[in-house]
Amino acid sequence: MLVTIRDVAARAQVSVSTASRILSNSTKEKFTDATRAKVLQASVELGYRPNFAARALASGETRIIAAIFPRVHDTPFTALALLQIMSGIEAYCSDNGYHMLISSPKMVDGVLDPNFISLLSGGYLDGAIIDGHSNIATIMEFVEQVNLRTVIIGQHPHTHYLRSDNREGGRLMMCHLLERGHQNIGLISVPDITERLIGAQLAAEEHGIAFDSLPKEVGDFSGESGAIAARKLIDTCPDLTAIIAFNDRMAMGAINQLQSMGYSVPEQISVVGYDDLPRSRDFTPPLTTINHHLDEWGGLAMEMLHKLMRGEDPDPIILKPKLIVRESTAALFS
Numbered sequence: 001m002l003v004t005i006r007d008v009a010a011r012a013q014v015s016v017s018t019a020s021r022i023l024s025n026s027t028k029e030k031f032t033d034a035t036r037a038k039v040l041q042a043s044v045e046l047g048y049r050p051n052f053a054a055r056a057l058a059s060g061e062t063r064i065i066a067a068i069f070p071r072v073h074d075t076p077f078t079a080l081a082l083l084q085i086m087s088g089i090e091a092y093c094s095d096n097g098y099h100m101l102i103s104s105p106k107m108v109d110g111v112l113d114p115n116f117i118s119l120l121s122g123g124y125l126d127g128a129i130i131d132g133h134s135n136i137a138t139i140m141e142f143v144e145q146v147n148l149r150t151v152i153i154g155q156h157p158h159t160h161y162l163r164s165d166n167r168e169g170g171r172l173m174m175c176h177l178l179e180r181g182h183q184n185i186g187l188i189s190v191p192d193i194t195e196r197l198i199g200a201q202l203a204a205e206e207h208g209i210a211f212d213s214l215p216k217e218v219g220d221f222s223g224e225s226g227a228i229a230a231r232k233l234i235d236t237c238p239d240l241t242a243i244i245a246f247n248d249r250m251a252m253g254a255i256n257q258l259q260s261m262g263y264s265v266p267e268q269i270s271v272v273g274y275d276d277l278p279r280s281r282d283f284t285p286p287l288t289t290i291n292h293h294l295d296e297w298g299g300l301a302m303e304m305l306h307k308l309m310r311g312e313d314p315d316p317i318i319l320k321p322k323l324i325v326r327e328s329t330a331a332l333f334s
Contacts, residue, residue: 003048011042023048064099065089065305066119066128070136071106072192079221080249080277081294082131085153088298089129096306101125105139112138121146127305129298132156132163134192149308151301155195160308162301162317164292169321170199172290173244173272176323178207181332182242182270185209186233187216188226188250196246196274215240219250226253234261241269241332248273248280248289255283255328270329286326293319 009019014035022031022039042048067089069082086102093100105116119125120142128143130136132154140158143150152158155166173196177185185204189197204211215237219225226245230253233240243258245251251273255265263269265285273280276291300317307314 003046005048007046008039008042008048011046012038014039019043061126061309062124063097064101064125065093065302066101066103066125068103068105068128068130068139070131070134070139071104072134080279081247081275084277084294085131085298085301088295088300089302090298092299092302092306096302098126098302112142117142120148127151127309129153129301129305130156132158132161149305151305151308153297153301160304160314160316162297162304162319164319164321166193166195166292166321167199167202169274169290169292170196170201170246171203172199172321172323173274174200174203175207176272176288176325176329177242177244177270178203178209180270180329183209184237184240185214185242185244186230186237186240187214188219188229188233188243188245188254189216190219190221190246190250193246200244219245221247221249223249223253223256226250227257230254230257231261234258234263242329243269243271245271246274248275248277248287251287251289251328252280252283255285255287266328266330270332272329276324281326283328285328288326288329289324290321291324292321 005020005023006016008023009016012019018031018035019039022036023043067086090100103116103119105113125148127149129151130139130143130153132152136156140156150158150160152161154163187197187200201211204214215233217229217232219229226249229250230243233243243254245254251271255271258265258269258271265271271287273287273289275294276289280287280289296319304314304317
């Protein structure tokens with residue numbers, strides 16, 4: 001026999017509306033822990049299975065949010081920074097009765113995966129949080145066609161966005177090294193973080209350093225690419241005293257490579273990273289880096305999206321980075 005919400009309410013000795021709100025994890029109503037426990041226990045004892053499709057038809061919402069991380073250099077499951085963001089999104093969803101769907105679309109010859117297009121256009125989503133640190137113009141064309149409420153994290157232009165002041169972060173990295181006497185500085189960048197590069201350039205020029213003359217290599221956010229770039233930098237400029245890597249994984253890869261080549265960090269070469277990943281604190285040596293509040297991104301973006309879905313018009317958010325000085329950098333003594 002099919003168990004209904006009325007059966008659950010009767011077993012728990014509460015009203016049908018109370019049972020329905022508790023089982024839908026509604027945050028609009030406040031219930032005592034004892035009442036929630038009675039309803040949840042009754043649903044388990046009776047084997048109640050809510051009909052989410054019917055609920056969506058009745059309410060006009062699915063309570064499903066897409067966390068979209070385009071597959072450019074990494075999937076969201078290998079990029080540690082993205083995992084921190086996803087964790088914040090999921091925590092907010094769990095606390096507010098939403099469900100998170102993770103999507104990592106890829107493009108082949110400039111064409112989006114048709115399954116991803118079906119996801120966007122199928123009326124399945126109440127909203128989306130999209131990683132805009134790469135070129136997502138093609139994705140946004142479809143998002144705008146279906147009028148999906150969206151928050152962008154990163155630099156892609158949009159009305160509702162959350163981002164770090166990457167230019168300031170790049171400036172802080174360069175200033176930290178220049179103020180400690182370093183001038184022979186190599187850089188490991190990636191194509192999608194030009195604001196950090198611009199910030200480093202501004203700081204160098206303020207200190208009278210010809211930025212264009214500084215050696216540069218390009219990585220792909222991975223530790224392996226940081227190691228390859230560090231070797232190339234040393235091979236072409238053996239007098240380097242410092243390296244800026246525009247994320248922690250590349251910085252740690254660079255340090256591993258330098259140590260394998262016989263260089264001592266920071267005694268011979270200082271290295272600074274970006275992200276302040278948890279691992280950077282326990283690395284050897286602990287990594288000097290830029291903290292741009294990654295642990296807050298997911299929750300703040302989801303709070304912004306929640307306001308959008310309630311018909312509000314939330315302000316965009318720009319988070320201020322800060323320099324975290326640890327043991328991978330030291331003053332240069334001549």
